Amino acid sequence: MSQLPGIEGAKRLAAYTAVDKHILPHHKIIGIGSGSTVPYVVERITQQGTELNKGRIFIPTGFQSKELIIEAGLNLGDVDQFLTIDVTIDGADEVDAQLNCIKGGGACHLREKVLAEAAKTFIIVADYRKNGKYLGENFAHGxxxxxxxxxxxxxxxxxxxxxxxxxxxxxxxxxxxxxxxxxxxxxxxxxxxxxxxxxxxxxxxxxxxxxxxxxxxxLFCNIAQAAYFGNQDGSVTIKRVEGTKVIEESIAAS
Ligand SMILES: O=C(CO)[C@H](O)[C@H](O)COP(=O)(O)O
CATH class of the missing domain: 3.30.70.260 (ACT domain)
Structure with missing residues (x-):
């Protein structure tokens, strides 16, 4: 992968790692979230190839992700057609130690929550600035x-x-x-x-x-199964639910 500096590099790293781990060949209905990290999610999914993607339906959380899906030549659907989604991947404004999130910086949180709750697996992707201990620690907008x-x-x-x-x-x-x-x-x-x-x-x-x-x-409470944070040094921090606990680990820079 070519180097992308700073925050953009961290966003892409998180998105690519999450797609590689969670968007698997047998996943057919996929929710696509909103924000500036999500284009990298769609980019990585597109790299999985036409053969795999032609049998999939992608459900957007708003105008932006709808356009991303269309521009990538992927099949568009809606949640009233597909009540259960295999995996939804979305960004977040802040994530706490328990994987609770603040979302809605892009004003899409109603549809985002519907797609998050409809998903068997809901995954967050973000850069390191969003990785906090408690909500409101860094995201002061409210x-x-x-x-x-x-x-x-x-x-x-x-x-x-x-x-x-x-x-x-x-x-x-x-x-x-x-x-x-x-x-x-x-x-x-x-x-x-x-x-x-x-x-x-x-x-x-x-x-x-x-x-x-x-x-x-x-406020997205007890919905996300895992969050991927791209770090400045090229590593990825992963917080994931395991039983009743949230485990945090880091994958070293490649
Ligand atoms: O909740 C959202 C939109 O309503 C976004 O997912 C959130 O604002 C994060 O966006 P970004 O990836 O640009 O930091």
Whole structure:
């Protein structure tokens, strides 16, 4: 493999290693996540060859991955046709020691969670900056929360005054006046929580999800089976669920 410097090299390393390990010849229905690491997932899958891929269906988590699948000449499907997915591979904004994740930096977390839960195996790929001990350690933007537009102001008020996220804010678009609009025509709120409030992410997830108007929360708890992190030195750190524990190991630089 040719050298790709810095963060891009780390992303590609994670993606290639995860595909080599988890996308096997007998896997026919494959979920493709969103973000800047996922193009390397599709690139590696494409390298497995036309013969293998012509018998497979690829399910996207949003507009970006749909385009990746089409551009790569792979077969496109949707989760309402294929309720069980063999493997879904996706990026993450942060992963803790228990493999809980913050996702939704790209505002795709509703579809991402559906595809993650539909998968027999859900795998995360990321660069080393995403590998943390607890959520919120490095990713300070907060928990992405998809909300129906009509209810956004009320959800914001409840996040700020009831759930303890005073700096929760509506995510604004960069090259458009107004808010980010998701692939599902909803808005996104980013809600930062103190370490004390996010230390039990499953419980926080339940509280946020119960707010009327919330569609989905970018906290993925107890879903991922493994996470692959590309490191600067060319090694890959793998966290994987084994029984009730999460084991961490590193594969040396090649
Ligand atoms: O959750 C996501 C999009 O909603 C992405 O997977 C997450 O933001 C990570 O992206 P990247 O690989 O660019 O760091």
């Amino acid at each position: 928990v992405p929360i998809e909300v129906v537009p009509f209810a956004y102001a009320k959800v914001l008020q409840n996040l700020r005054s009831v759930l303890g996220s005073p700096n929760a804010s509506l995510r604004m678009a960069k090259a458009k006046a107004g808010p980010v609009v998701t692939d599902n025509a909803n808005f996104v709120i980013d809600a930062p929580f103190s370490r004390d409030l996010i230390k039990d992410p499953s419980s926080l997830l339940t509280k946020i999800k119960l707010l009327t108007g919330v569609v989905e929360v970018g």
